[in-house]
Amino acid sequence: MPKALQPHPDRALPAGEARDVARRIHASTKDLPLLCFHGHVDAGLFATDEAFGDPAELLVVPDHYVTRMLVSQGVSPDRLGLPRRDGVRTAEPRDIWREFCSHWQLFLGTPSRYWLEHEFAEVLGLKVAPSAETADELYDEISARLAEPEFRPRALLDRFRIEVIATTDAATDDLAQHAKLAADLPGRVIPTFRPDAVVHVDRPGWSELVVDLGVRAGIDTSSYAGYLEALRQRRQAFLAAGALATDHGHLSASATPLDESAAARIYETALRGEVSTEDAAAFAGHMLFQMAAMSAEDGLVMQLHPGVLRDHHSGIHGTYGPDQGHDIPVATEFTRSLRPVLEKFGHAEGFRLVLFTVDETAYSRELAPIAGVYPSVRLGAPWWFLDSPDGMRRFRELVTETAGFYNTSGFVDDTRAFLSIPARHDLSRRIDAGYLANLVVEHRLEEDDAFQLAQDLAYNLARSTYVH
Amino acid sequence: MPKALQPHPDRALPAGEARDVARRIHASTKDLPLLCFHGHVDAGLFATDEAFGDPAELLVVPDHYVTRMLVSQGVSPDRLGLPRRDGVRTAEPRDIWREFCSHWQLFLGTPSRYWLEHEFAEVLGLKVAPSAETADELYDEISARLAEPEFRPRALLDRFRIEVIATTDAATDDLAQHAKLAADLPGRVIPTFRPDAVVHVDRPGWSELVVDLGVRAGIDTSSYAGYLEALRQRRQAFLAAGALATDHGHLSASATPLDESAAARIYETALRGEVSTEDAAAFAGHMLFQMAAMSAEDGLVMQLHPGVLRDHHSGIHGTYGPDQGHDIPVATEFTRSLRPVLEKFGHAEGFRLVLFTVDETAYSRELAPIAGVYPSVRLGAPWWFLDSPDGMRRFRELVTETAGFYNTSGFVDDTRAFLSIPARHDLSRRIDAGYLANLVVEHRLEEDDAFQLAQDLAYNLARSTYVH
Amino acid sequence: MPKALQPHPDRALPAGEARDVARRIHASTKDLPLLCFHGHVDAGLFATDEAFGDPAELLVVPDHYVTRMLVSQGVSPDRLGLPRRDGVRTAEPRDIWREFCSHWQLFLGTPSRYWLEHEFAEVLGLKVAPSAETADELYDEISARLAEPEFRPRALLDRFRIEVIATTDAATDDLAQHAKLAADLPGRVIPTFRPDAVVHVDRPGWSELVVDLGVRAGIDTSSYAGYLEALRQRRQAFLAAGALATDHGHLSASATPLDESAAARIYETALRGEVSTEDAAAFAGHMLFQMAAMSAEDGLVMQLHPGVLRDHHSGIHGTYGPDQGHDIPVATEFTRSLRPVLEKFGHAEGFRLVLFTVDETAYSRELAPIAGVYPSVRLGAPWWFLDSPDGMRRFRELVTETAGFYNTSGFVDDTRAFLSIPARHDLSRRIDAGYLANLVVEHRLEEDDAFQLAQDLAYNLARSTYVH
Known part of the structure; x- marks a missing residue:
């Protein structure tokens, strides 16, 4: 008999x-x-409001938490249909889904299992747990559900009670989807300015991107001064489109400014394709400082996500591209790295990091x-691998x-998986409730204070952090 | 209605x-x-035994735990009356107190809140919690209390059952207050030898301090040999004044000795004001080794507090000076750093680190x-930011x-805030009681052993560590 | 009255x-x-099956967990009879045993106490706890027990339900004991290939060992190519003797291959006794990569134990040799260090790390x-200092x-102390049971899944990790 899918009302308490x-x-x-001030859902989803694709395309293939676990136990990326750069299609949706269902036990004890059970039961209304036996039945049931109008992205936005959702957008993005969204759903789906691709000057394709940046901004980026000006202009365009924040993913938290002339020299060397690894790293740190300076001027909240070595396996990266689960953290230093930014802007009104x-x-x-x-x-809220029951508990305790x-920011879901958003916020609220309840029963906090704090952690702090 | 202030009898259990x-x-x-073998209460407090000042001066302004939290939420240091180097007085005591009371909720979940509630209720006998509404009433009530003779420092020393309290004193201190205390309260208030200011040769004012050191010791410190001899003499003076220990706050735990000639060369360069940052760091590590060598000779217990980057924000440091909450920890290495000291003295009888x-x-x-x-x-006991319920629990667990x-030292309160001492010891005893009780109920420890251990952790180990 | 020794049935739950x-x-x-796929029990114990020696020799002297704690509280290594390189015998067994018993309280809260109580009560059938008063009685009782045939090593192998036990053997070992064991107890006591001594080219005696290696393999090791070939041959000999795995203890996890010519050059320099510390470290990292490459070929599971600075105190090392409790961990980096191995073999079928x-x-x-x-x-399972109740719990939580x-390997006991093996496995099973039970009562795991996982963690995962 298939196992029932019944998330317990007291789960994670x-x-x-x-x-x-x-x-x-x-x-x-x-x-x-729900306030979703940081995440990676595609703006096009809401702009077009088309029905979601098949179960594998929605729930397995794009979720690197899910595919990395399957890969770690010997399921090849090709059997999971990870999109290949050579365009070869390697697996049918139903087979991918079967692969996932038959390995369901691998997820025991992980937040992916937790989120997916919530999605399956509470969003999709499924009644039985995934397994080799139930895979086909579930596939058909989910497919039918996704064809219904109440499972369109905008309908779910309402059902999920999402007040605001931020997407993440390249500095070179034309913001066309957001223009449509601003008209249709004013203030509800907003962009976030992410300049990573244009500040890492040794990445392949950087010089083309900088040209795009210039075209988009209407400013000549062949000089360092023009480049800075173009970034400043793009930030204004994002602000005009409703953006509240920027986002920065760097290997290190280093934010040490260079002399302007040294920065200009590296920029020019990079344009000629001759930049050294050391200079590129120094330039990235310099630009982090510049981004802080611009945030101090224009008020965009600066979000920093450092310390992940991306694309750890060059073979996987070569075949499937980035974001395929092969990003591994490294030790990260903040005290010395952020000192220049904090000395300059740590007490500056209007700057938020x-x-x-x-x-x-x-x-x-x-x-x-x-x-x-x-x-x-x-x-910021516990991030990536740490967005989990014990991870979130440790964050509060530490x-x-x-x-x-x-001085904490409130929860952000940080996900590409739109259907997981209510599960993630709910889990965060449960963990905070448990943390606060433990303080109450240990007489370290009074109960009325715990209720106020719970409201603040679940809602008010996110708002006051991003709308400051 | 104002909220009652009633620390629960089972708090933190x-x-x-x-x-x-x-x-x-x-x-x-x-x-x-209470054995207070390490702390930062001013010796003058007990030497003069004058009444404490106003509530703000006693409880807010000098407590960097309290002021840093208020500053972090946008209260300017000037509104908190942090003493400025330019001598400008920026806030009235009653206004500072109001600022503190109206932000009382910021301290929820912090040890400051815990300590202050204990002080307010059990030391000062207050009945209502701080808030914007109760600020004035509390200010007046505390002021009245502080004028009473039983709130003089020496009376509180008795009431708090403090058996011994150590202060922290510069190597150049004349120990005059301690001479008076040795006469009035023999063996009860003792000095601790802290040579940090004279071993960090690149700090502003170092060369003047070294002259002072020589004058105080009656030894010419214009040579490295004289400098070492003066330090040795000062340690003897501290021993004679009742000191049991030295204390060392260094950025790194490195304790690598230099050749005597190299040390002498750096010393001479520093006297000329020409020392490099690298040489100054090497000299500090060298002197840590020398201090260990002297401790192995004279028996003063060596306390090492490494790993804090002081004065992270130069602007704050410029306006308000050191110890204003802007000291931030860094990753600290011990295994390799302490190896020279441990190879030489780790098995030496009479040396205690x-x-x-x-x-x-x-x-x-x-x-x-x-x-x-x-x-x-x-x-040593969990230090600074870690002197907290969860911090102390993690220490035991780890x-x-x-x-x-x-092999642990027993609790030390490490505070400037005299009124917080009973609260800090009591919290430590509660956390240890809870840790031991958990072991008992998990059948990892028998109850009679738990009672013996509790006595050892609360009292005996501190004594045997410092009086060895 | 002496205290009874009664390990509680619910201990560590x-x-x-x-x-x-x-x-x-x-x-x-x-x-x-019990599956004991990694440990350090001497193969000769089972090959000869002789009675164990006296209580001190069995339970105190060779157990560095025990002796280090006694040393830390001032008991000199000589009073504990640690074997000296100069051959001087410094203590009688009964005196060593008395020293241990009279310091029994030092072990409160440590896993050594836990393991020893289990051994005393459940393996040796003792009824009273160690103390100065009970020392002699216990000494005599244990001595009598060890003389009985059911306390011979092979009898205990059965009583402990040990299905397989792996020993750790130098690359130069002749495997003679294992030949006897393969005949007497086929597949039950197996060797593990540990080449540390022949890949660290700056250790004293290395060049002699490399000659031994060549003799043992029948291959001339005077060239780097011959050295590699000899290692490859020895791995085959271990495989033939039943080995499933290799084991590598390096200071760092670095596994960066050198050019073959650079490796050969370092090898030749080392043979001449002229290698630099830097080159030796680079060669060790190179050889870690080579060992991975050979594992990918021959299927031996590669076990890596990095991050311990051995012989921290040169005086102790000089007098008593290695493994005397003076090995101290250091911070260890994995993400960058292992990248070359993972890029090359992380997705390779047949390679297991x-x-x-x-x-x-x-x-x-x-x-x-x-x-x-x-x-x-x-x-791998929590190792060395972390093979403890809280250490194992943190491992699962983290x-x-x-x-x-x-993706975890199942438990390995990693011990020299044969009598402690059942205690260690039992403790691991208790901690995992508690971890799973907590997930169940927090409704993060269903109970039937918890039972399946418990079987997997206690038995199946160790088997599938090492027999892959």
């Missing part, structure tokens, strides 16, 4: 004496609207002490005592 | 099955005398393995399994 | 609501056979992300959410 308190706290936040990490060692050692004194800084609650 | 055991363990330690850290990653990786084999080493209990 | 679930899970795994660490910071940051995508990688359960 603490056991014992704290459960009842946690339940009541969670009950008070679970229906609050949200710091994320996948290196938990920095929580209590560097990040909480930094956020606990610099008015510009907020600590930062609260030094940074308090009010 | 575990919930569930362990609570009752923890209660009984805590009951057995809560009235033990107490290691502190604000980098928790070193607990299980380096510090517990080091303390778990070298007879000279004890692990070090006990490798170092045991008897 | 969680308290509260999870206890009953944990009990049932543990009941389902506690009688499963098991990663261990004593640096817990790498669990969530690097190791779980690596194991969670590379099919070749499994995460890796499961990213790597899942099925």
Whole structure:
């Protein structure tokens, strides 16, 4: 008999004496609207509002949390239909789905399992758990569901109670989808300015992108001064399109400015395709400082996501491209790296820096002490591999005592998987409810304060961080 | 209606099955005398025994835990009356107090809130919680209290059951206050030798301090040999004044000796004001080794507090000076850094080294393995940002399994805030009671052993560490 | 009255609501056979099957966990009878045993205490706890027990339900004991290929060992090519003797291959005794890559144990030799260090890499992300200082959410102390039962899945990791 799919009402709440308190706290936040100020859902989804594709295309192929786990246990990327750069199609949707369902036990104890159970049961209304036996039945059931009008992206936006959702957009993006969205759903789907591709001067294709940047901005980028001006102009265009924030993914958190002449020299060398690895890294750190300076001027909230070595396996990258689960974190230093930015803008009114990490060692050692004194800084929600029950609990335990609650940013879902958004926010609210409930039963927090904090963590802090 | 201030009798004890055991363990330690072998209360407080100043001056302005949190949420240092180097007075005490009270919710979940509630309720006898509404009433009530004779420093020393309290004193200090204290309160308030200012040769004013050191010691410090001799003499003066320990705050734990000639060369360069940053760092590491060598001779316990980058924000430092909450930890290495000291003195009878850290990653990786084999080493109590409920719990969880209990040093309060001392010791005793109680209910420790350990952690280990 | 020795049936299980679930899970795994695919018990023990020596020789002297704790509290190595290189015998067995018993309280809260209580009560049938008073009585009782035939090594192998036990053997070992064992106990006691001594070219005696290697392999090792070929031949000899795995203890996890010519040059320099420290380190990293390449060919599972600075105290090393408790961990990097091996073999069928660490910071940051995508990688059980109740719990909490359960290797006991093996496996099963039970009561895992996982963690994963 197939196993029933029944997410428990108390899931991810603490056991014992704290459960009842946690339940009541969670009950008070679970229906609050969702603020999705940082994520990677495609703007086109909402702009066109077309029906989602098949179950594999929606739930398996684009979710690198899911595909990396299957790959780690010997399922080849080709059997999962990861899109190849050579365009060869390697697997049929139904076969991909079967592969996923028959490996469902691999996800035990992972947040992917948690999110997917929530999506399957509460979003898609499925009744049985995935398995080799139930794969076809589930495939057909999901396919039927996705064809219904109430499963179109905009309908789900309402059903999920999403108040605002931010997408992530390249500095060179034409923002056409966002123009349509601003007309159709004013203020509800907004862009985020992500200049990574144009500040890493040694990446293949960089010089072409800088030309695009210039064309898009209407400014000649053949000089460093023009390049800076074009970035400034693009930020204005994003602001006009409703953007609240920028986002920066760098290998290191280093944000040390160079002399303008040194920066200009590296820029010119890079345009000639002759930049060294060291100079490119120095330029990236310099540009992080420049982005902070521009944020201090124009008010866009600066989000920093450092410390991931992307495309760890060049063979996978060569065949399938980036974002295929082969990004691995490295130790990340913040105290010295961010000092130039914090000395200059850490006390500047109007500057807001949200710091994320996948290196938990920095929580209590560097990040909480930094956020606990610099008015510009907020600590971002646990990121990527750490957006999980124990990961989120550790975040609270490691930062609260030094940074308090009010120097944290509120939850951001940070996902490409639109259907997982309610599950992720709900999980975060459950973990915070449990953390607060434990403080209450250990008499480290009074219950009325816990209820207020729960509202703040679930909603108010995200708003005050991004709309500052 | 104002909220009542009622610290719960079970606060910071575990919930569930362990609570009752923890209660009984805590009951057995809560009235033990306090041994305060490391702290930063001003000796003059006890020497003069004058009444404390106003509530803001006592409880807000000098407490960098409190002011940094307020600053992090946008309250300017000037509104908090942080003393400026230019002498301009920027805020009235009552206004500072109002600022603090109206931001009371910022401290939720922090040890500052915990300590202050204890001080307000149990030391000062206040009945209502701070808020914008209650600020004035509390200000007046505290002011009245502080004028009473039983709130003089020496009266509180008795009331707090403080058996011994150590202050921290510069190598150049004349120890005049301590001479008076030795006469009035023999053996109860003792100095600690802190030579940081005279071993960091690139700090502004170093060369003047070295002259002072020579004058104080009656030894010419214009040569490196004289400098060493003056330090040796000053340590003897501290010993004569009752000191049990030295204290060393260095950026790195490096303790690598230089050739005597190289050390002398750097010393002479520094006297000429021409020392390089690299040489200054090497000299600091060299002097850490020298201090260990002197401790092995004279028996002063060596306390090492490495890994904090002081004065992270030069603007704040310029306007308000050091110790204003802008000190941020960095990753700290111990295994290689301390090797020269441990090879030479780690098995030396009479040498005692107490290691502190604000980098928790070193607990299980380096510090517990080091303390778990070298007879000279004890692990200091969780320090600074980590002197908190979860911080202290993690310390026990991360070090006990490798170092045991008897290679830890017992609690030290490490505070400038005299009124917080009972709260800090009590919190430490509660957390240890909870940790032990959890071991008992998980059948990892028998209850009679837990009671013995609780006494050792609360009292005996501090004594045997510092009086060795 | 002496204290009774009564390990509690629920020891190391969680308290509260999870206890009953944990009990049932543990009941389902506690009688499963033991798979000991990694450890350091001497093969000769089983080959000769002679009675164990006296209590001190069996339980104190060779156990560096035990002796390091005693040394840390001032008991000199000589009083513990640590074997000296000069051959001087410094203590009588009974005196050593008394020293140990009278310091029994030092082990409170440590896994050594846990293991020894289990051994004393359940293996040796002792009834009273060690103390100064009971030392002699226990000494005599254990001595009598060890003289009985059912306490011979092979009898205990059966009683402990050990299905397979791997020893660790130098690349130059003649495997004579293993030949006898293969005849007497086919497939039950197997060797592990450990080439550390022949790949670290700057260690004293290396050049003699390389000659031995050549003699053993029948291949001239005076050239680098011959050296590689001899290693390849020795691996075949180990395979023929039943080996499943290799083991590598390096200071760093670096596995960067050199040009063949550069490697050959370093090899030749080392043979002349002129190698630099830098070249030796580079060669060690090169050889780690070569070992991976050979594993990809011959299928021996590659086990990597990096990050311990051996022989931290040269005086102790000089007098007593290696493995005397003075090995201290250092921070260890994996993401960049292992990249060459993972790019080349991380997706290679037939290659299996098991990663261990004593640096817990790498669990969530690097190791779980690596194991969670590379099919070749499994995460080894918590190692050395971390093979403890809280250490094992943290391992599960820090890796499961990213790597899942099925990318971990199952438990290995990693011990020289044969009598501790059942205690170590049982403790691991208890901690996993508690971890799973907590997930069940927090409704993060269903109970039937928990039972299946418990079987997998206790038995199936070790088998599938090493017999792949």
